[in-house]
Amino acid sequence: MAGDPQEPQAPQSQQSQQGQQGQQGQQGQQGQQGQQGGADALELLGEHGCFAGRQRFYRHASAAIGLPMRFSVFIPAQAEKGRVPVLFCLAGLTCTEETFMVKANAQRYAAEHGLMLVAPDTSPRGAGIPGEDDDWDFGTGAGFYLDAVCEPWSRAYRMESYICDELLRIAATVLPGDAGRVGICGHSMGGHGALVLAQRHPGLFRSVSAFAPIAAPSLCPWGRKAFGAYLGPDPQDWAGHDASRLMERAHCPFPEGILIDQGLDDGFLAEQLHPEAFEAACARAAQPLTLRRHAGYDHGYYFITTFIRDHIAFHAERLRA
Ligand SMILES: N[C@@H](CCC(=O)N[C@@H](CS)C(=O)NCC(=O)O)C(=O)O
Numbered sequence: 001m002a003g004d005p006q007e008p009q010a011p012q013s014q015q016s017q018q019g020q021q022g023q024q025g026q027q028g029q030q031g032q033q034g035q036q037g038g039a040d041a042l043e044l045l046g047e048h049g050c051f052a053g054r055q056r057f058y059r060h061a062s063a064a065i066g067l068p069m070r071f072s073v074f075i076p077a078q079a080e081k082g083r084v085p086v087l088f089c090l091a092g093l094t095c096t097e098e099t100f101m102v103k104a105n106a107q108r109y110a111a112e113h114g115l116m117l118v119a120p121d122t123s124p125r126g127a128g129i130p131g132e133d134d135d136w137d138f139g140t141g142a143g144f145y146l147d148a149v150c151e152p153w154s155r156a157y158r159m160e161s162y163i164c165d166e167l168l169r170i171a172a173t174v175l176p177g178d179a180g181r182v183g184i185c186g187h188s189m190g191g192h193g194a195l196v197l198a199q200r201h202p203g204l205f206r207s208v209s210a211f212a213p214i215a216a217p218s219l220c221p222w223g224r225k226a227f228g229a230y231l232g233p234d235p236q237d238w239a240g241h242d243a244s245r246l247m248e249r250a251h252c253p254f255p256e257g258i259l260i261d262q263g264l265d266d267g268f269l270a271e272q273l274h275p276e277a278f279e280a281a282c283a284r285a286a287q288p289l290t291l292r293r294h295a296g297y298d299h300g301y302y303f304i305t306t307f308i309r310d311h312i313a314f315h316a317e318r319l320r321a
Helices: 028-034 077-081 099-105 106-115 157-169 189-200 221-230 236-241 244-246 268-274 273-283 301-319
Strands: 043-050 053-061 068-075 084-090 116-120 177-187 205-212 256-265 289-294
Touching: 028 189, 053 106, 053 268, 068 106, 068 157, 084 157, 084 189, 084 301, 099 116, 099 157, 116 157, 116 189, 157 177, 157 189, 177 189, 177 236, 177 301, 189 244, 189 256, 221 256, 221 268, 236 244, 236 301, 244 273, 256 268, 256 273, 256 301, 273 289, 289 301
Parallel strands: 084 116, 084 177, 177 205, 205 256, 256 289
Antiparallel strands: 043 053, 053 068, 068 116
16 A cells, blocks of 8 residues: 555565666666666555556655655566556546556556556645645645646646656656657546646657546636646636647647547536537647547546556557557
């Protein structure tokens, strides 16, 4: 369990989480950074056998956030033979680094395809910012996967840098991920994160999908509340962090398509999610989009686990080369 620090029972070859790059196959430019100075040292909090691979939970001192951060990773058995493609899995409001791994059943399909899964926490924790724990949809558990520019949030709420610089580097150096084959998916706030980070960092992420994403945060209460505090009161300043507004000014950033699943019994759909705005933006941008609307499914993980197999296969196909 991620919340219980325990003595790791890692195999001998994995007890040190640094300096094993040479055994994990080829490493790219980012691998060089991971070897210097021990800045990316990881503390193994828990490890479990899972579909012939390893499910691990880590804590580390995050330079991007300035606080300890936790993340989880599923390493498939294929990593014993060399670097493997990586899929970042971003969870929604109130979730932790544990939620997706425990509830989505993604490991079963990631093991089949040889994909490594990385699930970060959903915000910094314990930043000491007044009000950070007051609301379930803002502050702790609600980092929105962006770098805040407004004080006091900008002191720690830097989830975009954390994921795109720090965690990606760790995944491809200390861990056996391939920096050239990285995809991103997410749920709700994490779906927003996936659609936005993929568009903001097209060189990093080669595939993108989402479950019930907050697809037009400028238009919904969750997004307005978070963006207003993290990015400032002027909605003009939010355009670069809104999946639909980014797509409106793009031209087919993902020629191999984007996959979104949305439950039609989702209680947040009408007020918070706005997939139709992203759909319209994709049409304008000539971006292929598969947006599947499913009667009878709500916002939760029973919905996600129903369709996770398709998302893992979608990413595996695009990350294979
Ligand atoms: N405010 C409610 C709703 C939060 C919620 O639905 N969070 C979604 C993401 S937006 C989630 O994935 N929750 C975790 C779960 O369903 O296990 C709560 O605190 O439970």
